[in-house]
Amino acid sequence: MEFAKRHAEVMNLMVTTIEQLNALPERARERTLRYINAWWSSLVQPQINWGDTARPAKGIIKQDMLDHLEAAADIIAGSLVGSAAAPRGIDLDGIGEQCREWLDLLHGMEESEISGPIKDGLISQIEHLIWLVENADLFGGARVASEASRVIGSLAQASTTMENANPETINRWKKGWLALIAVCVAFNGGVAVVHESIDSGTAIVKEITGVVSDIQGNE
Known part of the structure; x- marks a missing residue:
C-alpha cells in the first residue's frame, strides 16, 4: 500500500x-x-x-x-522561482499546522452544515497534504505547494454549498481559508512576515467577491 x-x-x-x-x-x-x-x-x-x-x-x-x-x-x-513550481520557503510547519486546524473544523461540522461526501473528500485531501508535508524530503516542497493550492480551491468551492452553516462556523471557515492562503504565499515566496500575506489574501478575496457579485447581478 x-x-x-x-x-x-x-x-x-x-x-x-x-x-x-x-x-x-x-x-x-x-x-x-x-x-x-x-x-x-x-x-x-x-x-x-x-x-x-x-x-x-x-x-x-x-x-x-x-x-x-x-x-x-x-x-x-x-x-519559475517564487511560484508553486519553485517555492523559496523551507519551513513547512505553518502549512501542516493550518491543515490540522482544518481537520479539527471539518470533523466538528454537522451534516446540516456540509454534506458528508464533500466533507469526507476535503478531509482526505487535507490528510494527503499533511502526508506530503511529512514526506517533503522525498517529494519536495513544490509538490506540497501544488497540493496546497488544490486544497484552497476545493475549500473555496465547498464554501458555496454551506447555506445552513451557523455564523461561527462560517467565520472560522473564512479565517482558516485566508490563513492557509497566507502560509502558502509565504512559503512560495519565502516571505517571513505572514501578516502581509494575510492582507494580500484578504484583498484578493474581496476582489473575487466583487467580480462574482457583478456576474450574478448581470444574470
Whole structure:
C-alpha cells in the first residue's frame, strides 16, 4: 500500500514536471522535453519485471538521463522561482499546522452544515497534504505547494454549498481559508512576515467577491 502510494506520487511529480517544462521559454522547453520518454520509462519500466533481483536499482536509468533531469530542475528553479513550481520557503510547519486546524473544523461540522461526501473528500485531501508535508524530503516542497493550492480551491468551492452553516462556523471557515492562503504565499515566496500575506489574501478575496457579485447581478 505504501509503495503504491509513493509510486503514484512520483508519477504525479512526472506530470507536474511536464507542466513546468511546458511553462519554460521556447528554447529551454524544446531542449528538455525530448528526455520525457526516458524519464517516464525509468519510472514505469514497461518491459522489465519489478521483482527482477538481477537488475539493481542503479541500472534503471543512465547517468546522463539523470543529469538532464537535474539540469531541467535547475532551469525550472531559476525560471519559475517564487511560484508553486519553485517555492523559496523551507519551513513547512505553518502549512501542516493550518491543515490540522482544518481537520479539527471539518470533523466538528454537522451534516446540516456540509454534506458528508464533500466533507469526507476535503478531509482526505487535507490528510494527503499533511502526508506530503511529512514526506517533503522525498517529494519536495513544490509538490506540497501544488497540493496546497488544490486544497484552497476545493475549500473555496465547498464554501458555496454551506447555506445552513451557523455564523461561527462560517467565520472560522473564512479565517482558516485566508490563513492557509497566507502560509502558502509565504512559503512560495519565502516571505517571513505572514501578516502581509494575510492582507494580500484578504484583498484578493474581496476582489473575487466583487467580480462574482457583478456576474450574478448581470444574470
